[in-house]
Each structure stands twice: as structure tokens, then as C-alpha cells.
Amino acid sequence: MTDHVVPRRDRFGAQDVLTEAVRGLPGRPGRLLLAVLTVTLGVGSLVATLGFAQTGAHQVAARFDAFASTRLVAAPAKNIQDDHDLAVMPWDSDERALRLNGVVAAGLICELDSKTMVIKAVPLNDPEAIPLAPPAVVAVTPGLFSVVDASLVEGTFINAFHQENAELVAVLGANAATTLGITRVDNQPAIFINNFSLTVIGILDTASYHPELQDAVIIPLSSARNWFGLGTAGQLDLDISLGAGDLVASQLPTMLNPNDPSGYAITKPVAASVIRSQLSGDVDALFLGFGLIALVIGSLTTAAITSLAVMERRGEIGLRRALGATRGQIGAQFLTETGIIGLLGGLLGAAGGVLVVVGVCAANSWTPILDVRITVAATLLGLVAGTTAGVLPAIKAARTEPATTLQAGT
Amino acid sequence: MSSAPPVAQLRHVVRVFAGTPPVLAVNDVSLRVEAGDYLAIMGVSGSGKSTLLNLLGLLDRPTSGSYELGGVDSTTLGERQRCQLRGTMLGFVFQSFHLLPDRTVLENVLLGMAYSGVERSMRMRRAQQALAQVSMTHRAGFHPTTLSGGERQRVAIARALAARPKILLADEPTGNLDQNTSDEIMDVIGELRDHGLTLVVVTHDQQVAARADRIVAMRDGRIDTEGVFAPVLDVHHD
Ligand SMILES: Nc1ncnc2c1ncn2[C@@H]1O[C@H](COP(=O)(O)OP(=O)(O)OP(=O)(O)O)[C@@H](O)[C@H]1O
Ligand SMILES: [Mg+2]
Numbered sequence: 312m313t314d315h316v317v318p319r320r321d322r323f324g325a326q327d328v329l330t331e332a333v334r335g336l337p338g339r340p341g342r343l344l345l346a347v348l349t350v351t352l353g354v355g356s357l358v359a360t361l362g363f364a365q366t367g368a369h370q371v372a373a374r375f376d377a378f379a380s381t382r383l384v385a386a387p388a389k390n391i392q393d394d395h396d397l398a399v400m401p402w403d404s405d406e407r408a409l410r411l412n413g414v415v416a417a418g419l420i421c422e423l424d425s426k427t428m429v430i431k432a433v434p435l436n437d438p439e440a441i442p443l444a445p446p447a448v449v450a451v452t453p454g455l456f457s458v459v460d461a462s463l464v465e466g467t468f469i470n471a472f473h474q475e476n477a478e479l480v481a482v483l484g485a486n487a488a489t490t491l492g493i494t495r496v497d498n499q500p501a502i503f504i505n506n507f508s509l510t511v512i513g514i515l516d517t518a519s520y521h522p523e524l525q526d527a528v529i530i531p532l533s534s535a536r537n538w539f540g541l542g543t544a545g546q547l548d549l550d551i552s553l554g555a556g557d558l559v560a561s562q563l564p565t566m567l568n569p570n571d572p573s574g575y576a577i578t579k580p581v582a583a584s585v586i587r588s589q590l591s592g593d594v595d596a597l598f599l600g601f602g603l604i605a606l607v608i609g610s611l612t613t614a615a616i617t618s619l620a621v622m623e624r625r626g627e628i629g630l631r632r633a634l635g636a637t638r639g640q641i642g643a644q645f646l647t648e649t650g651i652i653g654l655l656g657g658l659l660g661a662a663g664g665v666l667v668v669v670g671v672c673a674a675n676s677w678t679p680i681l682d683v684r685i686t687v688a689a690t691l692l693g694l695v696a697g698t699t700a701g702v703l704p705a706i707k708a709a710r711t712e713p714a715t716t717l718q719a720g721t
Numbered sequence: 722m723s724s725a726p727p728v729a730q731l732r733h734v735v736r737v738f739a740g741t742p743p744v745l746a747v748n749d750v751s752l753r754v755e756a757g758d759y760l761a762i763m764g765v766s767g768s769g770k771s772t773l774l775n776l777l778g779l780l781d782r783p784t785s786g787s788y789e790l791g792g793v794d795s796t797t798l799g800e801r802q803r804c805q806l807r808g809t810m811l812g813f814v815f816q817s818f819h820l821l822p823d824r825t826v827l828e829n830v831l832l833g834m835a836y837s838g839v840e841r842s843m844r845m846r847r848a849q850q851a852l853a854q855v856s857m858t859h860r861a862g863f864h865p866t867t868l869s870g871g872e873r874q875r876v877a878i879a880r881a882l883a884a885r886p887k888i889l890l891a892d893e894p895t896g897n898l899d900q901n902t903s904d905e906i907m908d909v910i911g912e913l914r915d916h917g918l919t920l921v922v923v924t925h926d927q928q929v930a931a932r933a934d935r936i937v938a939m940r941d942g943r944i945d946t947e948g949v950f951a952p953v954l955d956v957h958h959d
Contacts, residue, residue, distance in 0.1 A: 317805075317838030318840075320841065321838050321839065321840050321841055322838060323835055323836045327835060331835075334823070334824070337823070350852065411832050515894065626817070626819050627819070627821060629780075629818040629819070629837065630781065630813075631832075631835075632804075632807075633778065633780060633807065633811075633813045634802050634808060634813075634832065634833055634835065634836045634837065634880075634884075635805065635808015635836035635837050635884075636804065636808075636835075636836045637800060637801055637804045637836075638800065678953065712780075712781075713780045714772075714775040714780040714781040717780070717813070717815050717817075717819065718771055718815070718816065718817075718892065718894075
């Protein structure tokens, strides 16, 4: 035999393997579809999960940024050694702050010591009265409601008149209202704090920036000072116009106390929604796990289907060997077939995952955020899952003995 | 004739299939195949014909003994070299046609050259020539499922011819065909020898075997009688 070397381009190379693999795939369209779909499901749920996580994080971040850039909190600074306040908030801090350019709204807020409070929804000394887990009592100036972006289910907010006259009125947080059994305010219900009867004038719907207000009885700061012995004005929350933060922060201390401005700490608030986003991380992990499991199932399905195909195509394998195919070339063909299944599943899954994210975001008018690298990585993950699935069937195919497969059968 | 080197030569070849008990399928067979030979292998079922043909076709390795193909001792070759030798020197025709059903006749014939290193630019012309040799040019675009058994075997022969092998190995090539079709196929195969191809045909069919120059009869894995004339056939008629 002339032992001439075959030029590389005329050998059965990678391109031939790919061609043969592609041509071999549609043999059983139903099974092919099943394998592709299971991989699609796995990759798709991974992409969707990551997409939602990213979109959600962005959503939270956007909300937080919006808050952070237009909100400031002023409070007495603390002595590092003994934790004592270095200054006192003036009772008219809110009015002082409003004199500054860039301050849109200002409100004082101070929680009263609930241990000294007895809060009831019925007149005192009623033997039938069930002791309640008392809601907090929070004193505010009228401006605070606008700072925290509050809205009411019904009734009115505490206003300047209530504050000026130290009226015995209260706005209830939604949870506090439930606790106290008050559902409406048009009949002027009363609650009782330390023997004082307060008229409920409103029930909160939202208080996005101070969600803890939902659990509180909210009363005018002046009333708290007058009737319940409130000794300090707490902290001052500010709503400022965008970009005015630095200016306001620098001028506010002087406005609060021209003689000793150094005793105040001006900070940007941390939005409660950031904390909530960590909670949804658990849900993400759940779906991520689901996606991974689906991908593994997809891989196993592909492996099983390909194993079956190897059995059925023993004749073809034998023939190819008879035509001069090496074990390696046979193995590579089947490995490539499952690789293509995985790649198809990866592509469809990535596309489907993106569609789901975009669809859900559109329905909720969120901005869909999805790192392109995730879709690329997910597609490749499909390829890896498919190729991995092909390893055992490919070995089986490569080991098929041509001599035994070529005689019987079709 | 005997001065020229044989194209294939088996020396004391044994093939044992492991098992309980082990099967001695080919038992100390020595066989010379000269270039241009037309050899038929006969014998009852289970006598080792296919096993012998598989050994000749490098589809199987002997348990012991040596096998020289085209001047190369195949028992010393690695897997890759055996595959290359098989793809370039040997063509196969089987009882079942082993055509890929989702490919056209032409594509099936082209597949015959995929692993044999035939220059790519030549393949289409060679495939068409091979189809012409078996008179199947008019079916080039058809799918095998639409063809008759005889036509399918013609395509299988064309596939084997396309890579221009030195030896054509056929295991019961007419086993699935009726008498007339069988004759036609053997006519096609017989013509190939005129183009210098060496033929080895395993068959049960005396009429098929009678076309060969030489008949090797097998019994229990051994070569029983070697002859060139008809009377031998009567002895081993089953
Ligand atoms: N892969 C194998 N494993 C075990 N035994 C085998 C194997 N292949 C063949 N045999 C045995 O070897 C012997 C010869 O088989 P072979 O197929 O060569 O016979 P044959 O002459 O071709 O028969 P037939 O005319 O039926 O095709 C038989 O006894 C068979 O059972
Ligand atoms: Mg046989």
C-alpha cells in the first residue's frame, strides 16, 4: 500500500463532524424536541431568575437613589464616649429648615417612650377591655407627612392648626388602626392615651419612607410636649430638591443653632426597601435552584435520548467504521450532536428567559435589566450541559464493534 | 501470477470469541488473495464465513496469526492506521444495504469517501462515476426508501466503489434479493473485476459462488476444500 499522507483538508475533520452531527439530528424530531425543550427550560429559568434579580436590584436601587438624593435627616450628634446628645433640636427646627433654599418639606419626628403610655380604644377602666400590645406613639410636625410621602385611607393629616393648638388628635398607622379596632374616622372615634381622649382624624395608607409609622399612633409634636411630657424634638426629616443636598447639609446646622452649629449630624437616610431586597434574595435562590435542576434534567434527558439513538444507529456506526471512521470520529459525531442540542436549548432558553423578563417588566412598567453576558453564559451553559450529556453515549458509540453490527438488521 | 505479491494474506489466523464455552469461529486459516482474484467463500451457517470476512476487512482482529494487507502486516498497526487502511483499500457490501434513509442516493455514495481521504474536489465526480458504474445515475436525487432492493444494493456498491478500494468484500450481497435481481447484482459485481478490483464474496448461493474463479469452503472455522470447479459445490451442499 502506498503510505501517502492525506492532506489535512481532505481528512474527515471538525467541519465534517459538525456536518454529520447536524444531519444526524432530525432523525427523531419528537425526541430531539424533547431534549432541546428540557435544556431550554433549564437555561430559560436560570436566565429569567437572574434577570429578575438584576431588574429587582436595579428597581430597589433606583428607588433608593431617588430617596437618598432628595432626603436628609438632621439629629443631634452623639458624644462618642458617653453617647449623650451634643445639641438639642429646637422645637421649631422644621420652620427654621424651611427658610433654607432647596428645602421642600420638613418635619420633626420623635417616638414617645411607650413604657409610660397606656393606650386603649375604649374608655378607661372598662373591665371588659382586653389589654393590647400597645402601638408605638410617635409625635410629628405636620410637614413630616409630606416628607415621608404618606397617603391616607381616609380622614386628614395632622395640620398646622392641630400643631399650633396642641390638639388631642391622632392619625393611626394602618396596622395600629387594626390593632385598635378602628376602621373609619367619619364617626370621630376616640382612643385613649394615659386618660386623655384623642380624636382619630385619619388612617394611613402608605408611608413609604418611614414604614414603621404603620404600627404607630401619630400625634402632633406640640400635643406630645404639652400633654405627655415629651422632652426633646427628636429628629428632623427633610425633603429637599434634587442636587441641593450638600448646600442644605452645610447650612442647616447654623440655622438650627447659630451659636454652636457643630452639635448636629446631617445624614442621608437608608431606605427600608434595601433591606427588603435582601429578603427576596431567598426567593431568587429558590428559582436559581429550580433552573439548575431543570438543566440537570435536560442534560439527563439528552443523555438518555442519545443513548437510545446510539443503540438504534448501531448499523450506521458500523457502516461508518467500515468506511474508515475511527472510534474518535464516531464519538466526536455523537458528542457534537448532543452539543448542538444543548446549544439550541441554550439559545432558546436564553431568548425565552429574556422574553419572560421583558414581558413581566413591561406588565409592571419596570425597566428590564439583564447583563448581556448572562445570556451568553447561559447559552454556553446549555452547550456544556448538552456536551456533558453526550460523553457516555459517545463512548458507547465509539466502542460499538463494527463487525457485529453490520450483519443483521436493516 | 504467484510471483506477484498477494494483495491479502492470512497466515494461521485464529479467532476465538470469548464466552462459556469460547467459540473457535476461525481455526488456523491460511489464505492468499491475489490481485484481481474473484474469490467466493461458502459454507454452512455458523462455519465462520462472516468472521473470516470481518478479519479480511480489518473490522475484527485475529486472536492469533498474522494478516498482511497490501504488503502491510496489519497486526502491527494501531487503530488509526487500521482505519485508514480500511477506508482506502477496502470496500464493503452487506446483505442489508446500510444506506442512510434521510440522505439522497448521491449523498450516500459521497459518504463512502468521507473517511478515506479522497481529495474533496474529486468527490462529486467520483460519486457520479460510481453511480454510472452501477447504472443508478438517474436515481441520484432519490431517497433510498423509494428504491427497490436491487437498486439499493447498487447504491451500496457505488458507495463502496467511490473510494476506489483494492478489494471489495461482500457478505451475502444477494441475501435479500430475488433470483433475477440477484443475477443483476452479481453481473454488476462481476464487471468490477474487469476494472482490476479484487473480489471476495461470502455466499450461500451456489449460482453466486459459481461466478467466482475460486471457491473456499468453510466448515467449523476451517478451510475445508479449495477448488475452482463445480463438483466441489456438491460435496458441501447443505
Ligand atoms: N461476536 C461474536 N461473539 C460470539 N460468537 C460469535 C460472534 N460472531 C460469531 N460468533 C460465532 O462464531 C461462529 C461463526 O460465525 P459466523 O457469523 O462467522 O458464521 P457464518 O458462517 O457467517 O454464518 P451465517 O451463514 O449464518 O452468516 C458461530 O458459531 C457464531 O455463533
Ligand atoms: Mg455470516
